[in-house]
Amino acid sequence: MRSFSNELKTVVVKIGSSSITHDNGIINLQKIDELAWELSNLKNHGINVILVSSGAIAAGAKKLNLVSRPRDTVGKQAASAVGQVALMNTYNRAFHEFGYEAAQILLTKQIETDLMMRENSKNTFEKLLEMNVIPVVNENDTISTFEIEFGDNDTLSAVVSRIVNADLLILLSDINGLYDDDPRENPDAKLICEVVEINEELEKMAKDSNSSVGTGGMATKINAARMCMEKGIDVVIANSEELKNIRKIVEGEEIGTIFKARA
Incomplete structure (x- = not known):
């Protein structure tokens, strides 16, 4: 069984676009419902949950x-403005089914470098969690393009x-975790179960995403x-194909790759 650096009181779960949409781009309602169930169940166990969702x-x-x-930034911004409404409507319906309200943030x-923005956002998160609400976070694509260009949240x-x-x-992706080589190209690639230090050699193992x-x-x-x-x-990278991995990770099962925090 895996141990964590801290008692799990607050867990952030990030899920990527490809994990909650069908191949044709339409929102995968089954995946959203499964995700809402898993996160609501964590809430039922007294764990604060924040969802960072692309899509x-x-x-x-x-x-x-x-x-x-x-492909162009302004086109992505326009699409995001429309899609964010559909995405939040879907999340709100799903969480409501399990007795929780969702909040869009x-x-x-820049919230990390602007002290006032940071404090305001921190206070909002704390109040929402105190009110037993599940915050659903995305980048404000209409005014910022950092995640659009560099990181899918x-x-x-x-x-x-x-x-x-x-x-x-918990970073949910379409891959099981960090491998010593690209498993889609090398069938002998081995999963790295635990990382305690990020060095130059480990960074070379990273490959760009091939997802459309x-x-x-x-x-x-x-x-x-x-x-x-x-x-x-602590950070765990795991596959989103089985969303029950969320509960398994929290329970200490050795799923995906864990990056252990510094003492």
Whole structure:
């Protein structure tokens, strides 16, 4: 069984676009319902939960009947503005089914460097958690393009984790964890179960994402892990295909790759 650096009181879960949409870009309602069940069940066990969710651009592109996901930044911003409404409506319905309310929080990466923004967001998170609400976070794509261009919310989830002093960040992806080589190209690639230090050799193992829906590759996940580890927050990268992995991870099962926080 796996042990964590801290008692799990607050858990941040990040899920990528490809994990909650079908191949055609439409929101996968079954996945949303399963995710809502898992997070609501954590709440039932007394664990504070924050969800960082991508998917707005993909959902918006489909709503706008676009042939494919926009490639230009302003096109992505427009698609996100439309898709965010559909995405939050779906999350709100799903969480309500299990007795919880969802709150939409749109942030920019600048919350970590702007002291007033940071304090305001921290206070809002704390109040929502106190009110037993599940915050659903995404980047404010209409005014910020950092995550659009660089990370599919991996970086933002690390920023949120640092602000709320989370005990664990779970990064759900379409891969089982960090491998010593790309498992899609090398069948002999081995899963690395635990990382205690991020060095140059480990960074070379990261590969860019090949997903047409998401933008975040392993490199952004490793960077997110580094940001959390230095603040005493454990990070687990795991496959989103089986969302019951969330509860298994919290229960200490050795799933995915854990990046252990520094003491």
